[in-house]
Amino acid sequence: MLYSSIGYYALILGLGISLILVYFSIKNFQNSSTLNTKILSFTFLQFFLVVISFACLIISFVLSDFSNETVFNNSHTTKPLFYKIAGTWGNHEGSLLLWLLVLTLFILIFFLKTKNQPLKYKLLTLIFQQIIIIGFFLFLIQTSNPFNFIFPTPEEGMGLNPILQDPALAIHPPILYLGYVGSSIIFSSALAATYLNLVSKVWASHIKKWIIASWVFLTLGILLGSIWAYYELGWGGFWFWDPVENVSLMPWLALTTLLHCIMVLEKKQVLTSWVIILSISTFTLSMCGTFLVRSGILNSVHTFANDPERGLFILVFLFSLIFISLFIFFFFHKSSPNNSNSFFWLSKETSIIINNWFMMYFLSVVLIGTIYPIFLEVLSSQKISVGPPFYHKLIIPFLIPFLMAMAIGPKLKWIKSNIVDKFYLVLFFAISIVLSFLIVKKFSTNLLINTILVSSALYLFFITLRDFFIRKYSNISQNIAHFGFSLLILSILLNNLFSSEIITNLKVGETFTSSKTKIVFKSINQKQEKNYKSIIANFSIENINEKIEDLSPELRIYNQPNIVTSEADIKTTLLLDKFIVINIVQNQDYFNVRYQVKPFMLWIWISVIVISFGGLLSFFKKEHEK
Amino acid sequence: MKIFKLFLVIFLISSFNHLEASNYDVKSKITKNLRCLVCQGQSVYDSDSQFAISMKVLIDKKLEEGFTEIQIYDFFRERYGEWILYDPKLKKNTYILWLLPILIFLIGGAIIMRSFIFKKN
Amino acid sequence: MKNKLLPIFISLIFIIVFILFYKGLQNTNIYTPETKISNKIPSFKGDLFYSDETINSSNFFNSDKFYLLNVWSSWCVPCRKEHTFLMNFKESKKIEVVGINYKDKKINAENFLIELGNPYKKIIFDQEGIIAIEWGAYGVPETFLIKDKVIIKRYIGPLDEKTAKEIKSIIK
Numbered sequence: 001m002l003y004s005s006i007g008y009y010a011l012i013l014g015l016g017i018s019l020i021l022v023y024f025s026i027k028n029f030q031n032s033s034t035l036n037t038k039i040l041s042f043t044f045l046q047f048f049l050v051v052i053s054f055a056c057l058i059i060s061f062v063l064s065d066f067s068n069e070t071v072f073n074n075s076h077t078t079k080p081l082f083y084k085i086a087g088t089w090g091n092h093e094g095s096l097l098l099w100l101l102v103l104t105l106f107i108l109i110f111f112l113k114t115k116n117q118p119l120k121y122k123l124l125t126l127i128f129q130q131i132i133i134i135g136f137f138l139f140l141i142q143t144s145n146p147f148n149f150i151f152p153t154p155e156e157g158m159g160l161n162p163i164l165q166d167p168a169l170a171i172h173p174p175i176l177y178l179g180y181v182g183s184s185i186i187f188s189s190a191l192a193a194t195y196l197n198l199v200s201k202v203w204a205s206h207i208k209k210w211i212i213a214s215w216v217f218l219t220l221g222i223l224l225g226s227i228w229a230y231y232e233l234g235w236g237g238f239w240f241w242d243p244v245e246n247v248s249l250m251p252w253l254a255l256t257t258l259l260h261c262i263m264v265l266e267k268k269q270v271l272t273s274w275v276i277i278l279s280i281s282t283f284t285l286s287m288c289g290t291f292l293v294r295s296g297i298l299n300s301v302h303t304f305a306n307d308p309e310r311g312l313f314i315l316v317f318l319f320s321l322i323f324i325s326l327f328i329f330f331f332f333h334k335s336s337p338n339n340s341n342s343f344f345w346l347s348k349e350t351s352i353i354i355n356n357w358f359m360m361y362f363l364s365v366v367l368i369g370t371i372y373p374i375f376l377e378v379l380s381s382q383k384i385s386v387g388p389p390f391y392h393k394l395i396i397p398f399l400i401p402f403l404m405a406m407a408i409g410p411k412l413k414w415i416k417s418n419i420v421d422k423f424y425l426v427l428f429f430a431i432s433i434v435l436s437f438l439i440v441k442k443f444s445t446n447l448l449i450n451t452i453l454v455s456s457a458l459y460l461f462f463i464t465l466r467d468f469f470i471r472k473y474s475n476i477s478q479n480i481a482h483f484g485f486s487l488l489i490l491s492i493l494l495n496n497l498f499s500s501e502i503i504t505n506l507k508v509g510e511t512f513t514s515s516k517t518k519i520v521f522k523s524i525n526q527k528q529e530k531n532y533k534s535i536i537a538n539f540s541i542e543n544i545n546e547k548i549e550d551l552s553p554e555l556r557i558y559n560q561p562n563i564v565t566s567e568a569d570i571k572t573t574l575l576l577d578k579f580i581v582i583n584i585v586q587n588q589d590y591f592n593v594r595y596q597v598k599p600f601m602l603w604i605w606i607s608v609i610v611i612s613f614g615g616l617l618s619f620f621k622k623e624h625e626k
Numbered sequence: 627m628k629i630f631k632l633f634l635v636i637f638l639i640s641s642f643n644h645l646e647a648s649n650y651d652v653k654s655k656i657t658k659n660l661r662c663l664v665c666q667g668q669s670v671y672d673s674d675s676q677f678a679i680s681m682k683v684l685i686d687k688k689l690e691e692g693f694t695e696i697q698i699y700d701f702f703r704e705r706y707g708e709w710i711l712y713d714p715k716l717k718k719n720t721y722i723l724w725l726l727p728i729l730i731f732l733i734g735g736a737i738i739m740r741s742f743i744f745k746k747n
Numbered sequence: 748m749k750n751k752l753l754p755i756f757i758s759l760i761f762i763i764v765f766i767l768f769y770k771g772l773q774n775t776n777i778y779t780p781e782t783k784i785s786n787k788i789p790s791f792k793g794d795l796f797y798s799d800e801t802i803n804s805s806n807f808f809n810s811d812k813f814y815l816l817n818v819w820s821s822w823c824v825p826c827r828k829e830h831t832f833l834m835n836f837k838e839s840k841k842i843e844v845v846g847i848n849y850k851d852k853k854i855n856a857e858n859f860l861i862e863l864g865n866p867y868k869k870i871i872f873d874q875e876g877i878i879a880i881e882w883g884a885y886g887v888p889e890t891f892l893i894k895d896k897v898i899i900k901r902y903i904g905p906l907d908e909k910t911a912k913e914i915k916s917i918i919k
Contacts, residue, residue, distance in 0.1 A: 235672035330754040361731040378770040387712025583674035680876030705883035
């Protein structure tokens with residue numbers, strides 16, 4: 001109880017400090033001398049108070065303090081310690097506290113790390129960031145207080161959904177938030193730079209690190225979410241174009257585009273409008289995502305508790321930020337003078353612009369697909385679903401030219417002169433097509449589409465691989481990231497083409513036989529665990545030409561809350577995953593068994609790590625090496 | 627060049643609709659396209675809920691009876707509304723859904739082309 | 748003048764988007780398929796519970812009366828609660844209660860009826876749950892009010908005082 005009070009008052013104080021900070025910043029801005037050291041101190045204090053508040057919430061969870069409403073709704077005495085802690089940010093109120101933590105942390109780091117930028121710029125960034133922070137403090141305190149009291153204190157909590165008790169999911173929010181909440185700094189500083197007419201090469205170099213950092217975290221955060229979905233949700237998929245997934249993908253698309261643009265701006269005073277708009281959009285999309293997921297306007301696999309009051313607050317907050325940004329952009333942004341001389345057709349800027357073109361298209365597909373059902377329902381009361389077929393149909397055809405552009409684009413400056421390179425470009429193209437034709441023909445229908453798709457991914461793969469070894473093109477981080485992307489698309493395509501599945505109903509002791517596979521349902525073990533009853537089914541699977549594998553999927557029957565979950569057993573090897581899951585069939589004494597063979601799953605995860613690694617390399621690259 | 631690209635795009639999108647497949651593939655395709663109504667955001671293919679299991683049995687029966695894929699979609703659409711289908715049909719109320727992204731792509735392309743021509747002059 | 752146009756246009760778009768989102772918040776999110784999707788009763792074939800005889804939908808709802816079609820199972824907890832309301836309709840001359848036993852084991856269903864009473868003139872045994880889907884149901888319990896081979900009303904979830912009253916007033 002004590003901790004709840006401390007936590008709550010820390011928040012109130014934090015809000016007060018926001019106001020103090022805004023006041024001092026404005027004064028300092030007008031006086032324009034040196035930085036008022038009080039500002040730095042208060043920034044630190046604000047962060048510290050949020051840390052205290054967050055710690056209090058964690059402690060309340062660990063102690064199972066059910067006088068705290070959030071703890072009561074989301075925890076249970078029998079939950080293992082690790083998940084009690086992770087439960088802190090696994091709920092709506094706690095996750096907003098995490099938002100505040102990242103928001104205050106990033107502005108603190110910004111102040112500590114930014115030595116060489118103009119004072120006014122730093123102050124203005126702080127002011128914009130504080131506007132966001134104030135909004136979140138108000139949101140938290142008004143509508144989503146993590147420290148509400150309930151009396152009398154309940155004996156036991158309502159428990160947390162067991163699906164969410166998983167290590168990947170426990171660290172997924174913090175990492176993800178470092179990504180898209182971190183983009184708040186980019187937002188604030190872009191607005192500050194626009195206002196002060198500082199959008200330049202110098203500013204670009206400075207903000208680039210923030211963009212990369214945010215991007216790496218966002219990429220890894222999304223990866224963790226997909227890994228969790230694959231291993232935990234039990235249907236063998238990793239991306240469903242679910243609104244919550246889309247909502248994390250949209251900022252990523254904007255941020256990736258921004259990353260490319262900022263690299264151009266670093267060298268040349270072009271694409272300033274792009275950079276500003278994208279900086280605004282990334283964070284706006286994050287906020288928009290928060291709105292969509294928490295307001296109850298959409299439903300999906302893991303929306304938080306739905307509450308229209310919260311929805312209204314975020315909506316107004318979000319649009320206030322949008323209008324402020326638009327105002328600043330239109331009134332203060334001066335387009336860079338016409339650089340038509342230096343802007344020739346086959347240059348790096350061209351390829352970046354083409355990249356932007358495609359990325360914005362992909363972004364619009366995801367955005368429209370996610371939002372359209374909402375608008376349609378408002379306007380005509382018709383309810384439609386927009387799911388994977390929509391996204392696949394609109395995205396996949398465009399991936400083909402996109403992959404080709406990724407292969408050729410980075411080299412445009414050089415291939416104008418270099419004959420050898422032109423030869424290799426064509427050679428690899430031919431190899432890719434032949435190779436993919438052979439691969440696809442063996443296994444699948446839809447020869448034309450799949451061949452073209454696989455060959456464009458292969459093309460990028462070979463080109464980036466060659467570039468890695470030839471090392472003529474010094475940008476190794478870009479090389480690695482693009483290589484990773486080609487690997488990702490390839491893995492997904494091959495996984496899609498070559499996956500196979502067997503669904504059957506089996507009783508204990510029965511066997512399923514097909515031409516390639518024999519599945520024997522050997523036995524069942526039942527066990528009582530701490531907070532669930534476990535039914536483990538033992539299978540042995542025999543594929544032709546392979547040794548026999550033992551797989552044991554599990555069913556867990558939880559008591560608090562009353563849910564049955566299905567834990568797949570997945571055997572992962574370098575080349576393929578074997579995936580098996582069982583389900584109870586109502587009122588029958590047999591189980592529904594689903595066995596899948598999924599090639600290259602591991603490579604999907606590895607490729608995303610490779611992509612992030614490319615970004616990370618860029619982050620650590622010393623200035624003088626460029 | 628732009629027109630060629632447009633053609634390519636349209637051709638590719640339309641070729642997605644002419645897939646030939648075995649019965650299992652058709653069934654997978656259908657169940658992936660149907661929403662599990664008692665789940666929160668899963669297709670019938672992915673879901674193992676009672677409703678999804680029954681749906682799969684029913685789809686098997688309909689396929690045996692000779693229903694085509696489109697007929698099966700119509701069957702479910704009659705009973706549950708558009709919401710059960712994940713692939714929004716190109717109807718009056720979904721023109722914007724399908725065409726707006728393409729429009730954005732084309733407008734983007736046009737702007738880029740124009741700025742190149744402009745700059746060349 | 749052209750420079751002013753773009754900001755105004757964009758602001759307008761965002762204002763519209765805001766309004767749409769705002770309205771969207773007001774809508775409830777629970778999806779209930781409207782009965783106006785298809786009013787006619789579906790055509791189906793099913794086995795009767797007690798006699799194993801196969802019936803065809805075309806001869807099932809033949810009389811002039813109202814029919815109350817109830818989808819139920821022995822393992823469904825809310826079905827127990829609504830059962831008394833169904834029993835109340837048993838003796839009515841204006842309405843005939845029929846049941847679809849959904850994904851059940853015959854012996855469990857029989858015990859359920861022994862324990863709580865059998866209001867159903869006829870019961871269709873839908874072990875695989877596909878007849879329920881023919882009706883556009885997706886869970887238990889659900890109830891359909893039918894007259895002249897047309898679905899007049901559909902209740903998703905268990906019947907209660909209010910809905911039972913509503914049915915009574917319709918069949919008068």
